[in-house]
Amino acid sequence: MLHGMPGHMQKARLAIAKYAKVLDCYLLVLDSRAPDSTWDSRLAARFQHKLVVVLNRAALANPEQTGRWVEHFTRAGFTALAVDAKAGTGMGKLRAVLESKAKGKKPLHVAVTGLPNTGKSTILNSLLGRKASKVENRPGVTRGPQWVKVGNLVILDTPGVLTASSDLKSPILAALGIVASDSEPTASWLVARLLSRSSGALACFGLASPPEPGQELSAIAEKQGWLRRGAQPDYARTSQGVLAAFQSGKMGRWTLEEIR
Ligand SMILES: Nc1nc2c(ncn2[C@@H]2O[C@H](COP(=O)(O)OP(=O)(O)OP(=O)(O)O)[C@@H](O)[C@H]2O)c(=O)[nH]1
Numbered sequence: 261m262l263h264g265m266p267g268h269m270q271k272a273r274l275a276i277a278k279y280a281k282v283l284d285c286y287l288l289v290l291d292s293r294a295p296d297s298t299w300d301s302r303l304a305a306r307f308q309h310k311l312v313v314v315l316n317r318a319a320l321a322n323p324e325q326t327g328r329w330v331e332h333f334t335r336a337g338f339t340a341l342a343v344d345a346k347a348g349t350g351m352g353k354l355r356a357v358l359e360s361k362a363k364g365k366k367p368l369h370v371a372v373t374g375l376p377n378t379g380k381s382t383i384l385n386s387l388l389g390r391k392a393s394k395v396e397n398r399p400g401v402t403r404g405p406q407w408v409k410v411g412n413l414v415i416l417d418t419p420g421v422l423t424a425s426s427d428l429k430s431p432i433l434a435a436l437g438i439v440a441s442d443s444e445p446t447a448s449w450l451v452a453r454l455l456s457r458s459s460g461a462l463a464c465f466g467l468a469s470p471p472e473p474g475q476e477l478s479a480i481a482e483k484q485g486w487l488r489r490g491a492q493p494d495y496a497r498t499s500q501g502v503l504a505a506f507q508s509g510k511m512g513r514w515t516l517e518e519i520r
């Protein structure tokens with residue numbers, strides 16, 4: 261089952277299995293912009309009653325959609341809440357949820373799990389109030405499981421693990437920085453999907469109206485002056501600009517997987 265998985269992901273899987281007896285609680289960190297693609301059905305089935313579903317990066321997602329997703333997970337029987345670990349929003353509530361799970365049993369052993377780059381280490385650091393775990397905007401930063409103690413919480417940070425159902429070619433996982441990919445197809449997919457639906461996303465690149473389908477990147481390149489010699493669009497530069505704008509929220513708050 262572990263065959264073919266990079267070493268640090270194998271270590272995370274093994275640590276979760278090894279410490280299953282002592283762990284009271286599992287935070288499953290999702291990206292609010294794509295809760296379905298970042299869900300881990302295997303972990304959820306195994307630890308249903310110990311699971312806390314954390315929709316992270318809420319400040320980058322459509323708030324109404326995030327509310328619906330929280331409702332969806334709550335109806336499915338999970339404890340679920342939205343946070344933005346970088347901004348610090350919702351972290352007090354998360355702390356309170358963990359306190360309530362402790363039910364007098366101290367200390368509470370908590371594992372932070374989820375796909376690569378979903379913000380697990382940032383959540384751990386925010387819970388601790390100091391930087392104990394390295395954080396970077398790329399997958400595979402946490403290399404080995406590590407325990408950190410704060411007050412009555414003992415927290416296990418784990419390296420991000422792709423699930424058996426993770427589609428490595430998914431433009432969603434690429435856009436969220438969960439899998440490494442060529443920036444150009446990912447950026448093309450994003451602009452084709454977002455520019456026609458929002459004037460804010462257009463304005464972010466100085467565009468007044470949606471470009472012809474297929475012309476989005478060249479239109480952005482022209483407007484932004486992201487050009488090569490001969491005034492040709494610099495597609496690599498433009499794609500990186502688009503991904504950076506999306507990931508920082510400059511294109512607006514988007515939920516890529518919508519729920520009714
Ligand atoms: N805007 C925003 N950025 C976040 C949030 N949480 C984490 N980040 C950023 O996302 C990137 C990845 O965060 P990490 O905490 O390293 O993610 P991780 O899940 O530990 O990643 P791995 O250890 O590689 O699996 C960093 O650039 C963080 O600053 C959030 O709530 N909002």
Ligand SMILES: [Mg+2]
Nearest residue numbers: 380381401402
């Ligand atoms: Mg990490």
